[in-house]
């Protein structure tokens with residue numbers, strides 16, 4: 001692919017790439033990617049999904065979240081990619097590990113996973129200047145039926161949102177569908193954080209709310225790539241950010257789940273890029 005040829009470009013070509021990026025085709029501020037750029041994003045996202053598979057194989061009672069961060073750093077070394085989160089906006093780790101009432105951006109630490117916990121793992125890599133971004137929530141040991149319900153509804157709502165990611169649709173169609181689905185199951189959608197366009201930068205236009213918004217948003221166009229990432233709770237949708245400036249917890253302490261895919265808008269409809277070598281497994285749903 002064209003992007004693989006770019007693998008060996010020297011620094012001066014790299015800086016002209018940066019310059020060229022400023023002139024990349026945009027539509028209302030959102031980059032329209034060509035097939036080569038989408039191929040690079042697909043490769044970045046394939047690696048992210050492979051890592052999330054690996055986490056699924058590894059999660060067990062007694063695992064420290066710090067160990068997941070070490071796995072992420074090793075994975076990036078082994079695959080010659082950069083961890084996209086490390087240093088992003090000052091974020092100090094390669095991965096976010098969010099347990100139970102932590103919604104997103106939990107710091108890896110010496111805390112050990114306990115039987116019945118749920119843990120959301122969010123990971124991103126940069127491959128050839130393109131960012132892959134995806135997340136999943138995993139059960140630890142035997143979890144309650146309520147926690148299982150939370151994970152299932154969140155993952156299902158992601159696919160309900162993806163279904164709306166089509167050329168000509170309003171980006172708000174995605175959140176409207178997600179929120180209707182989640183609320184019908186008796187759960188709440190977090191409003192403080194949203195999905196996003198993704199490309200050479202992790203966060204590009206448009207914002208992709210996971211909830212209903214007034215008015216109209218950006219019209220989706222073939223060639224856009226967006227990360228859709230519903231965060232769903234068993235109670236309130238209100239979150240609080242801890243003193244570390246990152247860790248987002250539910251105000252009422254009820255548990256939250258988070259699933260994210262990066263998705264390309266194509267003439268044939270939505271194409272999920274964050275698919276591992278094992279294929280598009282749905283992890284908590286049939």
Ligand code: MF3
Nearest residue numbers: 084085088089091096122133
């Ligand atoms: N998936 C998250 C997002 O899209 C990951 C960002 S974590 C950060 O915003 F630490 F890198 F900011």
Ligand code: CO
Nearest residue numbers: 133227229260
């Ligand atoms: Co994201």
